[in-house]
Amino acid sequence: MIPILDSKRQYAAIGEEVEKEVLEVLRSGQYILGKHNKALEQELADFIGVKNTVCLNSGTDALHLALRALDIGAGDEVISTAFTFVATAEAIGIVGAKPVFVDINADTFNIDPAKIENAITPKTKAIIPVHLYGQPADMDMILDIAKRHNLYVIEDACQAIGALYKGKMVGSLGDIGCFSFYPTKNLGAMGDGGLLTTNSDMIKDRVIALRNHGGAIRYHHDEIGVNSRLDEVQAAILRVKLKHINEWNKKRRENAYRYNELFAKCSDIVTPKELDDTYCVYHQYTVKIPNRDNIHKMLQEKGIGAMLYYPIPLHMQKVHEYLGMGKGSLPITEKNTEVVISLPMFPELTKEEQQTVADTLIQCVEESKALV
Numbered sequence: 193m194i195p196i197l198d199s200k201r202q203y204a205a206i207g208e209e210v211e212k213e214v215l216e217v218l219r220s221g222q223y224i225l226g227k228h229n230k231a232l233e234q235e236l237a238d239f240i241g242v243k244n245t246v247c248l249n250s251g252t253d254a255l256h257l258a259l260r261a262l263d264i265g266a267g268d269e270v271i272s273t274a275f276t277f278v279a280t281a282e283a284i285g286i287v288g289a290k291p292v293f294v295d296i297n298a299d300t301f302n303i304d305p306a307k308i309e310n311a312i313t314p315k316t317k318a319i320i321p322v323h324l325y326g327q328p329a330d331m332d333m334i335l336d337i338a339k340r341h342n343l344y345v346i347e348d349a350c351q352a353i354g355a356l357y358k359g360k361m362v363g364s365l366g367d368i369g370c371f372s373f374y375p376t377k378n379l380g381a382m383g384d385g386g387l388l389t390t391n392s393d394m395i396k397d398r399v400i401a402l403r404n405h406g407g408a409i410r411y412h413h414d415e416i417g418v419n420s421r422l423d424e425v426q427a428a429i430l431r432v433k434l435k436h437i438n439e440w441n442k443k444r445r446e447n448a449y450r451y452n453e454l455f456a457k458c459s460d461i462v463t464p465k466e467l468d469d470t471y472c473v474y475h476q477y478t479v480k481i482p483n484r485d486n487i488h489k490m491l492q493e494k495g496i497g498a499m500l501y502y503p504i505p506l507h508m509q510k511v512h513e514y515l516g517m518g519k520g521s522l523p524i525t526e527k528n529t530e531v532v533i534s535l536p537m538f539p540e541l542t543k544e545e546q547q548t549v550a551d552t553l554i555q556c557v558e559e560s561k562a563l564v
């Protein structure tokens with residue numbers, strides 16, 4: 193069995209240090225908003241190249257509180273993609289705004305900037321590009337459109353910590369960046385966690401208040417907030433892991449390029465494309481294949497942990513029925529949900545395992561072709 197992700201291998205390498213740090217937190221009696229939160233915020237600000245960071249309880253909260261901090265809510269529209277994890281659009285719904293889904297670029301899986309302007313109305317307040325699978329969205333065009341139409345840009349960088357767009361880290365390009373430390377992400381906690389990044393002090397101060405019941409001073413509450421703090425145990429774990437993120441991302445890239453080579457001989461398998469001048473961090477390695485659903489079953493039977501990210505586009509989810517966007521409204525998004533499949537991808541994946549994944553997938557593609 194080759195899993196899509198094996199977190200135990202990472203733990204085997206860093207477990208000793210993690211356990212030492214966690215034990216120290218447990219013995220310290222300081223469990224919420226302590227020294228590790230403070231230190232992690234500074235270390236992540238330095239790493240991402242942004243003035244301010246705020247640790248939160250999840251990536252979903254980062255997106256939600258980003259919108260709150262920009263006073264986006266009922267009556268407003270936010271442009272984003274339907275080819276993403278549900279949390280991107282969920283955050284828009286949580287604040288009472290309306291998600292406006294724009295189709296994607298078939299090569300990058302990210303929002304197609306050429307289609308954004310058509311979706312802008314007087315109600316539009318922001319654009320949320322997603323750096324899906326660790327590949328930066330086409331930020332120059334998105335930032336240019338946002339500037340001309342006076343819109344905010346919130347980057348959903350939950351899958352892309354450490355990815356570069358023209359030499360700058362994602363999460364430092366828009367007004368706000370949102371990251372997730374969900375355990376399966378490139379930088380994962382051992383529980384939930386998230387981060388908001390911004391160069392604006394005003395936004396930072398607002399989010400610091402919002403994450404702690406809407407008040408910066410204890411027992412003084414200025415607005416309705418939430419409880420979205422990162423606990424010290426998770427912050428301590430993330431500090432240990434942050435030291436390795438560059439090396440882990442580098443290994444993911446090497447694995448991606450090895451897959452590309454292994455699949456080069458099979459023209460039915462479309463390997464991922466990268467935008468020029470980007471450093472993609474391959475949260476997922478996602479290819480396009482014919483007869484995807486059949487092949488997905490065959491791979492599962494043969495012990496290859498392939499997954500479908502994401503099988504149903506967000507505009508076709510029940511929760512978004514009210515938008516009235518039926519089948520056919522986002523043709524490229526819909527087509528891609530039918531052909532994508534993500535293969536085992538993590539830093540510790542071995543060459544031998546990659547060879548097995550590639551041989552098996554190629555064999556399945558040939559077999560399924562013979563069937564039709």
Ligand SMILES: *Cc1c(COP(=O)(O)O)cnc(C)c1O
Nearest residue numbers: 250251252277279350351372374
């Ligand atoms: C994981 C993820 C989120 C949500 O992050 P959580 O920490 O699980 O709340 C949001 N957007 C994208 C693209 C994600 O992959």
